[in-house]
Amino acid sequence: MTRVALAALLSHWRRQPLQLLTLLIGLALATGLWSAVQAINAEARASYAQAAAQLGRSDHALLSAPSGWIARKDYVALRRAGWKLSPVLEGRARLGEIAATVVGVDFLSYPKPPEADAGAPEVTPERIFLAPGLLFAPPELAVQLAAQPDLPPVVATADLPPGVVMTEISLAQYLLDRAGQIDRLLVLDAQPINLRPLAELAPDLVLTPPERGTETARLTDSFHLNLTAFGLLSFAVGLFIVHGTIGLAFQQRRAMFRTMRALGISLRHLTWLLIAELGLLALVAGLLGLVLGYLVAAALLPDVAATLRGLYGAPVSGGLTLRPLWALSGLGIALIGAAIAGAQGVWRLHAMPLLASAEQRAWAGVAVRRARFQALAGLALLAAGGAAIWLFDGLVAGFALLAGLMLGAALLLPALLDLVLALIQRRTRAPVAQWIWADMRAQLPGLSLALMALLLALATNIGVGTMVSSFRLTFTGWLDQRLAAELYVTARTDEQGAALHRWLEQRVDAVLPVRSVDALIAGQYGEVVGMRAHETYRRNWPLIAAAPQVWERLDASGGVLVNEQLARRENLWPGAQVTIGTDWHPEVIGVYSDYGNPVGQIIVSLDTLLARFDGVPYRQFGVRIAPDRVPALVTEIRAQFDLPASAVVDQAEIKARSLAVFEKTFLVTGALNVLTLGVAAFAILTSLLTLWGMRLPQLAPVWALGLTRARLARLELLRSVVLAGLTALAALPLGLLLAWVLLAVINVKAFGWRLPIYLFSGDWLLLLALALLAGALAAALPAHRLRRTPPADLLKVFANER
């Protein structure tokens, strides 16, 4: 019996292939876009975890020095006291022509030494510890390093993240030019008992407990949260399609359900059959979605990886691994999506009386009540979103506002459109026009889901588009201010840096040393930069808040400038005091924009920096010179100091690089944006096509009254275009509100800086045109069908035999 009944239920889809296709595509798109985002996030997080575990950042307690590095003698003293520690040194180095992160460890004590890949040269203790030593690198980097002259042999290992080279610490100290220095000490698990506490033995060192999440994961959390939000939005838009299609399929099969029950299938059995049918369809769509998600993720991952590397320095490989958990969660989300979309249908089946005669309800009344409830729910969501940001703090409150705003507005849309159409209808006198507006209102319930999806997609487009364009404009201006020097030069060593400085001073208008150290700022690691208050900075530095005579006070009074993210996080505005290290509390005299930098940064005068910190690198310089003299100077510097091309970079090149990182940052959101809009356009098309079966009985009487099929077809087009246009108009204020939330709320909470909003009305016109086009294209096929419908089919509407 079950097989026969299930076959009968499934036969509906055989007769309605378009509906089946709509359902499968909708669910596959929803699952695919969600899964793609999850795959990207999972891949990135796996990379962070691998990197953190391999570099010993997460599993062990760490000892580090607020001054920046630990002297070898302190390490030796702790070891003699009985503490089991493993030293780590980490830094950027140029290995031949390749820049890489070099991690030096003591292979005898290091808890997780990398293992050589199969086929790599044999690794023996002699080869690691005796000259020339060994470099361990991920496979791709190993190939590149092997081609460089004068480097120790390279061993490929899959255990290391991209861009990282691991080696014995003494070799690392040589490569990094940091003899005798250690960055951190890993406190190993098994320690002898009765040791003197570390706080007594090394009071100057800071003990950090093992991390639950990695540092990189924390830094990039907001980026992944953004992606997840987009994934959820795409999923929601996809679900609108699925909900509409399943709802229609249930509606169309009401008579079938009654007949099946009348023929002896119990309600419980039928319910289970429908759930099984939904599950089956969800599994098929889920599998399609997984394939789609994998393809989208594979296409986007290289850009995401580049973004994460460029913006956060996070090590993410560009390759995608198929993870069973990801596949299972993808299928799970497809099933959940189908359950959400089908729940109403199953509930209605339960509420549906077996006899049609018992269902003589006032449908119009029900529809009005439902619309009213939906509008009230929309208002409640808007209020809840507003309350969330008012009552709570943090990024989640920002996203709660976003969700409340978007979903609330979507739920309000049908009521709003009905109101506008009713107003237009009231002002119309011509009979055909009156019918058109009345018919449009009558069609709203059937089209409302698709229009809500379109509203969300258009508003997202406007909102994210405004955010990206505002960001680009601000960022470009900021780059112009920050990169005021014509040329940036990086020496190989501090000695070479000093020589370069002297050499440059004879030949250029001004040399601006760029010197910095990492230090504890307000309890968290950040960067302290030394700066001379040169005219270049006075004119160009992007200050957003400043005390009077800020530049004079930077040099004279020991005041400091802090970047915007640090200022907002710690409430450090001019007049406040900031703690650097443990015992230095200078006054904040200014705050500056510092887009794209995830960590706190402080600017002090160069003399103060050198007085407070030892071993400040002396390698980077900005050079002021007439632009036409730049090419000649570049050639001369390279010849004189034997520097690679990448060490002498002009301003235009840095700007191009920075903008490239910026563009990549928003490439993914842009791609998801376009996909979401496509899904919404598809939703309108499918709604119109699936409603087609119900349309003939509505149009036949008008045709019989004298309107030609061609005119009716044109009116069908007009209906779709008008509804899409009205939706686009509603999407404009919503999109601008969304942009404001993104720039003034989410951005501040996620990244720490606020951006001004710039409006781009040309983009809106383009989007309006796209919405109208989507409406016209979606209605083209149904209108064409109507034009070609034989009069006999229209006549059947009036016949009992239909």
Add this chain to the structure above:
Amino acid sequence: MLLEIQSLTKRYPGSDSARPVLRDLSLSLAAGETLALTGESGSGKSTLLHLVGALDRFDAGEIWLDGHALSALGDGARAALRRDVVALVFQQFNLIPSLTVAQNLSFHARLAGREDREWLDQLTERLGLGDFATRYPEQLSGGQQQRVAIGRALAMRPRLLLADEPTGNLDETTSDAVMALMLDLVAESGAALFLVTHSERIAALAGRRAHLSNGCIT
């Protein structure tokens, strides 16, 4: 007795409780018998048929169908009765639009686990549906659809066939042909027929007649 109705009363929620749709109604039907129930519109004919078919519940009295007291049966058992004992023919045909004529014809029999190919072929031929086996209901005329509905009902060899205005949507000529065929096939299958109609002409074709007025058999 195949069907025994005793002191049956049915009210609809919200309706005048002093005037139930069916009031203290008693009726019986033996196996192989044909009964036509006539009455004015709104007299409760269809309601009675739905109660006998275990599609709806009554307020008082009892219906014994094939030895089962319907008031005592849960939803599952009532569904089983509809599947195995009773077959229904509706005025609106109620075919499954996504199944072909052949699939619709065998549907109820397969649900009941009583598919008999020979009997199905015979029915298909007798009902003149051989040329339409692969068509869908929407491609058939009203008379043809009703013949499919009758074939579907008889294919599972029901003990009781309930027909609610089976020719109400058909013209007179088609109606007579369909009724004659249905009565012939019912006789051949050995089923009892409980026919509800407002047409005296159709009612005259049944072996027994009853008239329903103000919720009572007169």
